[in-house]
Amino acid sequence: MIKLSGIRKKYGHHEVLQGIDATVQKGEVVAILGPSGSGKTTLLRCVNFLERPNEGELTIGDFTIQCKRARKQDIYTLRRKTAMVFQQYNLFRHKTALENVMEGLLVVQKMPRDQARERSAQLLDKVGLGKKLDAYPSALSGGQQQRVGIARALAGNPEVILFDEPTSALDPELVGEVLAVIRTIAREGITMMIVTHEMSFAQDVATQVLFMDEGVVVERGTPREMFSDPKEERTRRFLKRIAPEPIYHI
């Protein structure tokens, strides 16, 4: 289980996250929606301490961390239990697909090389890149790079994977292959928090939807509740803007 309680983050005087609470059960997929600048990225980055929250408490499985009092060791522990898939993929550009996936296993988990190689090759195979093990990121399409990013995130066996708009940087024709991979691993019961603008994907895959605006969670619910019968005016306006065709007919 993942639990966020009262997460706050300030940049200067601007409070970007104003006390976020969320609970994610094992195997759940939480879709985070909201207009640009509402704090979605910052929230994900707070969960693995790429940004240090100013206040709040994080629980991942049996590990709880008081954000204010987090020490280096706590942060490393937290990061081993989480993984992140970035909008810009952020692959290690001097390493092959296989080396990208192996890197964390070798350096962080200290796994023997043979074992790391085998596990990484399996994961790349799973995301459909079994034939691209030795390709460098520069030789891969955006969709392929993002799938390497997903294999890298899976490698450390995290308790939750954080996706920050994983398909936003992709050409439209490459979005599908990445969403398909995410869908597959979601079905395998991997816990995810995913910021996305792909509404039909969110509706299809998510077990829980959070709608954020100006640093607060405005509304939350099941996809059915959120998409077909949003309670809050702000949610309604956002959904109308992003999907003018009412998708609740689907």
Add this chain to the structure above:
Amino acid sequence: MGEQAFEFGLIGVYFMKLLPTLRLTLLIVVGSIAVGLIAGTLAALPRLYRVPILQRVSQVYVSFFRGTPILIQLFLFYYGLPELVEPLGLDLSRTPALAFVVLAYGLHSGAFISEAIRAAVTAVDRGQVEAAYAVGMSGPQALRRIVLPQALVIAVPVLGNLVIANLKDTSLAFTLGVMELTGKAQTLGLLAQHFLEAYLSLAALYFIISWGLERLFLWWERSLLRKQGVAALPRLGRLGRQALMRRFAQEARLGREGASG
């Protein structure tokens, strides 16, 4: 005694006579680049990590060595340093001129090297570092495994230019009486009043060494690139890399000479 008529054959003779002196020139180059790498790294760190006061110190150091002629720097070290440390009870009057030369050239190169390190490290995009942190790496692990290998590829051609510039700069060391290549050539020319022949063989020698260094650094860069997949720098691209190198070539006041990419 006027200057003698030009004798072509003397060029070869002088060339052979200069060869043994090459050792001293290369010693100055190697010594000062070693000093420069240490000084440059030390100067780059506080600026990369934004360490409050040290950052200023490093800026002043870099500005001074970039903003004053190297000849003046040589004189300041040779004549000024002994005076400066004398009140501390240190007697440098017997320290060989060579030591001052290596120190001055070393700190001079260090200023440019620190800028090269800074540019190369900042050229590796932040996102990769965050990805390294996200898989659980520590700061030093991310630096060693992700940032430095990529920064090195960017820095090598710049470093190549700096070493070649350093080689040519060592020709000023004779002003302090250090008998390196230029000093030796001058002496040879003076003895027989065949300056032109002496300087031609000197130029040939500098050119050959520079050319060799250029090839060496090019080979190093290429082998690093091969190891990292040829297009390991797509963020910069070939044009971007050339632009970066041009910027450094300019800053090092090298113009286009010795550009090794």
